[in-house]
Amino acid sequence: MKYLKFLLVGIFFGIVLVKSEAVSWYRIYEMFRFQSFHMYGIIGTAIASGILFLQISKRGVLKNIKGANIFVPKKEKGTFRYIIGGIFFGFGWALVGACPGPMYILLGTGVLSMIIVIAAAILGTFIYGILKDKLPH
């Protein structure tokens, strides 16, 4: 039962991403070709709303369910891993037209071949885990 709220958040997330067309391969292509404002509008307003939410909660107005302050973990400092890892990710994102969230959602919309992409993404993560200590970060 304690997982029900997460299931509901996931359902909501899936519905929003389908209805916003953010899971559309074509919308991702269009974004990377600068031929539409749609995806920039979505990402931009998501970040703007997110900043607003976090700025308000930082002032202690909003607490989390346990009564503690809303907390966002800090990413490790660095540059190389973010830019290089990011570029790898971007190649894949544009090619399959989906990042991890939309991969699962598209599977739910009936794109069964997405299972191949998800399996490959799990394998890619596994390869990173093996090579981690040998890669520059």
Next chain:
Amino acid sequence: MEYILNPWPWYISGPLIALVMALLLYFGKTFGMSSNLRTMCSMMGAEKVASFFKFNWKEQIWNLTVVLGAIIGGFIATQYLSNDSVTNLNPTTIAELQNMGFENSGATLVPNEMYDIKVLTSPKSLLLLILGGLLVGFGTRYAGGCTSGHAITGLSSLQKPSLIAVIGFFIGGLIMANFIFPLIF
């Protein structure tokens, strides 16, 4: 009802995505979809091969539950909350894609030319999906997050590493869509 069945405008969708992040933070968690890939590796015993996968994956069950919900949400949205509307793409985009061999752009969420079960018998189609998946899975862990973790959560909390990662996402995506697509399609 028409408002729900038609595609939702960006200025509604963006804030609703932020709401997903806000809800997870309110529940004491964070919004990050790619972490689940690592969790799934651990569940399958990857900790025997690399210490990166050595963590208590049971603490991540909540996030796998979000994934399950997302799959259900995708199903509900297409089965019950959609009409036959076609994605309103830029005519230039449609023409360009047609030149590369993509028909009926926007009629489906993903191109049949890449994702239809029938085309998977071609080694090229299969290879592209595998390659794309590998790049997403490898890149997201190398960069320490994906669109939800870096672009939404990281940028909303004004973190510089996330800005660098998102710049990386766009460098990669721009190179792929603008320079590599004409070579492979």
